[in-house]
Amino acid sequence: MCDSCGCGHSHPHFHSAGSDHTPPVPATRTVEVRTSALAVNQRYADENRGWFRAKGLHVFNLLSSPGSGKTALLEKTLPRLPHSAAMVGDLQTQRDAERLRNSGAQALQITTGATCHLDAHMVAHALERLNTDGVNILFIENVGNLVCPASYDLGEAKRIVLLSVTEGEDKPLKYPVIFQKADLVLLTKMDLAAAVEFNREAAVAHLRAVAPNAAVLDVSSKTGEGMEAWLAWLESSAAGA
C-alpha cells in the first residue's frame, strides 16, 4: 500500500514528499464525473413510460410495508374495473398473483429472489408477458417495504402508498421518503380503526408534515368502506393522465 496517499496500490508514485522534510502531499488529482447511480433505472423507467403511453395504459405503483393490504385491496378493486390488470412483486412464491387471478383479472407475478424492491428493468421484462388487449389500467404491486422501493421509478403515472391503521400513526415520520413521493395515501383496514384506537387526526397530521399535497382516502377492503371514493380517484386520475 502506498504510504503517501493510502490508495492501496503498489504502483509507482511520484509524490512530492521528498527528503526536504515537508509533510507528504497526497499526489492525486480530481476527475469530475457526475453520473447518477439510478441513471440505468431511469432509462428503463422512461422507456416503460413511453410504452405505457403508446399502449394507452394508466399505471399505478402501489407501495407499502408488508401486510398492509395491497393484495386485498386489489382483489376488491380489479373486478370493479373490467379493463384493469396487475403485476405483483414478491421475493418468493406466486401466491399473490394467484389470489388476484381468482378475482378474474389478468395478474402476473414478479419474483425478485433476494431483491427488496421492483426496478424498472424487472417491470420491462414482465411487460413482455402482459396481454394489453382491452387493458387501460395497470396496477404494479411493489414488494412490501417502506424503504427501498421509494428510490425506483418504474415508469408509473401515479404513486399510491398504503398505511394500515395497525401500523401506527407515526409511520410517515419514520419513513418520510416513501410518503413524500406519494400522489395518494390510502389509510387501509379502517374496519379495525376502533379496535386498535387508531388516531386518524394524528396520522394525517404526520403525513401532512412530510407530504402536504398528497390526497388521502380511508378504505376497508373487508367492509367496502371508501371503495367508491377510491374507484372515483382511480378513474379521474386515469382520465386526466
Next chain:
Amino acid sequence: MDSDGKSDIVESMHELGLMNHLLQDALAAARGGPVCGLSVRVGPLSGVVVEALQFAFEALSPGSPAAGATLTILETRPSFRCPDCQTRYETPLGAYQCPACGGTAGELCGGNELELVSIEVPDHV
C-alpha cells in the same frame, strides 16, 4: 451486473446494487487505472442509507482498482422553490414549510441526489 462473482450479492440490499453502479462509473472514469477516492453526493430523499452505502463500498471495492480508496459522502438537504413567493429554501427532512410565507406547496428541486461527483486518481499519468 458484471464481473467477479459478486453479482449474487449486489441486489440483496439495494445500496449494494446502487454502489456497484457508482463503482463501475468510477472505474470507467479512471480508464482502468487505480482510484484513490470517490466523492458521492447523497440526498435524504434518495432512499439510500449512508451507512449501508459505506458498507456496500467496503464489500465491493476489494480486488478492484478502487481497493483501499476513500469514499467521501456529501450529504445534501431537501431544497424547494415556493410557487407562492418564489423563495428557494432548504429544510430538514420532514419540514417542508416555506420559511418566508408559510406555504406548503413547495416544489422539490433537490434532495433526490445519488451521484458520483468526482474521483481521485494518482497524479502521475
